[in-house]
Amino acid sequence: MCALISPYYSEGKCGKQPYPLEFMIRVHFLQLVYNLGDPMCEETLCDSLSSRRFVGLAMNSKCPDKTTILRFRHLLERNGLDKQIFDLLFKHQLTQRGLLFSKGMIVDGSFIEAPSLTKNAGNAFG
Numbered sequence: 492m493c494a495l496i497s498p499y500y501s502e503g504k505c506g507k508q509p510y511p512l513e514f515m516i517r518v519h520f521l522q523l524v525y526n527l528g529d530p531m532c533e534e535t536l537c538d539s540l541s542s543r544r545f546v547g548l549a550m551n552s553k554c555p556d557k558t559t560i561l562r563f564r565h566l567l568e569r570n571g572l573d574k575q576i577f578d579l580l581f582k583h584q585l586t587q588r589g590l591l592f593s594k595g596m597i598v599d600g601s602f603i604e605a606p607s608l609t610k611n612a613g614n615a616f617g
Contacts (some may be wrong), residue, residue, distance in 0.1 A: 492517055492579065492580070493512050493516065494514055495572060495575060496512060496516065496567070496572055496576075497512060498569050498584055499566055499572065500512050500515075500563075500566065509557065509559075509606070510555055513547075514546055514547055514548075515555075515563045516538070516576075517545060517546040517547065518532065518555060518560060518563070519545050519563060519564065519567065519576070520543055520580070521535065521536075521545060521546060521558070522564070523577070529558075529560045529561045529564065530557045530559040532557070533554065533555065533556055533557045533560060533562050536554040536555070537554050552613070554580065
């Protein structure tokens with residue numbers, strides 16, 4: 492995949508030093524698998540140790556911001572590479588190994604204690 496994208500991705504040629512290509516490909520896969528938008532992907536990389544490990548980001552390293560993630564995604568889309576990557580990885584490699592790809596979603600659930608209502612105090616089922 493790096494060979495497919497590298498002609499379009501400039502690592503350190505000019506402007507702000509970009510992240511390594513393999514790193515950005517992993518960030519893109521994180522987005523695909525968990526159906527994350529750019530801001531949520533940035534937040535996930537900041538908060539999730541397993542996501543940081545997957546992309547190869549040390550705990551003391553700065554994670555890419557949503558604009559960096561957006562620019563990489565747009566680079567892939569603009570050059571038709573997003574569909575090629577998806578076909579190469581998910582359709583070809585995973586199916587060869589007998590695996591099935593399904594998009595997921597990260598959900599955060601919290602329990603909040605609420606005061607009981609006096610009219611329902613005697614009824615266990617409300």
